[in-house]
Amino acid sequence: MLAVRDLKVRYGAVEAVRGLDLSLARGQLLALLGANGAGKTSTLAAIAGLVPAAGRIEIAGETAGGLPPETLARRGVALVPEGRRLFAGLTVAENLTLGGAVHTPPAERRRRVAAMEERFPVLAERRHQKAGLLSGGEQQMLALARALMAGPRLLLLDEPSLGLAPQMVERVFDIVAGLKAEGLTILLVEQNVPMSLAIADQAVVLANGRAALSGPAAEVAASDHVRRAYLAA
Ligand SMILES: Nc1ncnc2c1ncn2[C@@H]1O[C@H](COP(=O)(O)OP(=O)(O)OP(=O)(O)O)[C@@H](O)[C@H]1O
Numbered sequence: 259m260l261a262v263r264d265l266k267v268r269y270g271a272v273e274a275v276r277g278l279d280l281s282l283a284r285g286q287l288l289a290l291l292g293a294n295g296a297g298k299t300s301t302l303a304a305i306a307g308l309v310p311a312a313g314r315i316e317i318a319g320e321t322a323g324g325l326p327p328e329t330l331a332r333r334g335v336a337l338v339p340e341g342r343r344l345f346a347g348l349t350v351a352e353n354l355t356l357g358g359a360v361h362t363p364p365a366e367r368r369r370r371v372a373a374m375e376e377r378f379p380v381l382a383e384r385r386h387q388k389a390g391l392l393s394g395g396e397q398q399m400l401a402l403a404r405a406l407m408a409g410p411r412l413l414l415l416d417e418p419s420l421g422l423a424p425q426m427v428e429r430v431f432d433i434v435a436g437l438k439a440e441g442l443t444i445l446l447v448e449q450n451v452p453m454s455l456a457i458a459d460q461a462v463v464l465a466n467g468r469a470a471l472s473g474p475a476a477e478v479a480a481s482d483h484v485r486r487a488y489l490a491a
Pocket residue numbers: 269272273274292293294295296297298299300301340
C-alpha cells in the first residue's frame with residue numbers, strides 16, 4: 259500500500275528526515291516511533307503531500323511523491339494531524355461533513371455521518387455542539403471520524419493519544435486496533451511505545467531523521483535499544 263524510499267524533508271537548513279525507507283503492506287499497521295523532533299510528523303506530512311520532499315513515495319503501486327494533498331486525499335490518503343486541527347468554531351456535524359467528503363454526493367455523505375455517529379456515539383450526542391467545547395478525548399474521536407469520512411485506504415495518525423487521560427488513551431488504541439481489524443492500512447505515529455508495539459505488525463524507530471531500528475513489531479519490542487529507552491525493562 260505504501261512504499262517510501264530515501265525520503266528526505268528539509269526546512270531551510272534543518273534536515274528533518276534524512277533518507278528514510280518505509281514499506282507498509284495492505285491491511286497492516288506500521289508504528290513510527292521516536293523522540294520529539296525525530297522527524298515523525300515531517301514523514302507523515304511528506305506522505306500526505308503537505309511538505310515538499312525528495313525520494314520516492316508510492317501508494318498502491320503508483321507514484322505519489324509531489325502530488326498535491328487533494329489528489330492524495332482522492333487516492334485514499336487521510337491524515338489525522340498532530341493536535342487534531344479541528345474547526346473549533348464549527349459544530350461536530352459540520353466538522354464531519356467537511357472531512358474530505360465534500361465531493362461526496364449528499365446522500366452518501368449523510369450515510370457516512372450516520373456510520374460515524376454509530377461508531378462514536380458521543381459524536382451523535384454532541385452533534386450540534388462546537389468542536390472546541392469537546393473534551394480532548396472527544397476531539398480525538400471527532401478528528402478520527404473526520405478522517406474516516408473520506409473512506410481512506412491509507413490512514414496516517416499523528417500521535418492520536420497525546421495529552422489524553424489513561425482511559426481515553428486505551429480507548430483510542432482500541433479504536434485503532436479495530437480499524438486495523440477491519441482491514442484498513444495504518445501508519446501510526448506515537449510516543450506511547452508499548453501500546454503501539456502491541457497493536458503494530460511492523461515498527462520503525464526514528465532518530466534524527468533516520469531509521470535507528472526497524473522490523474516486525476515483536477522484534478523491535480524485544481530489542482535492547484527499545485527495552486532500555488522506551489519500555490523501562
Ligand atoms: N515548519 C518547520 N520549519 C522548520 N523546522 C521544522 C518545521 N517543522 C519541523 N521542523 C524541525 O524538523 C525536525 C523534525 O520535526 P518533526 O515535527 O517532524 O518531529 P516529530 O518527530 O514529529 O516530533 P514531535 O514528537 O515533537 O512531534 C525538528 O528538528 C523540528 O524542529
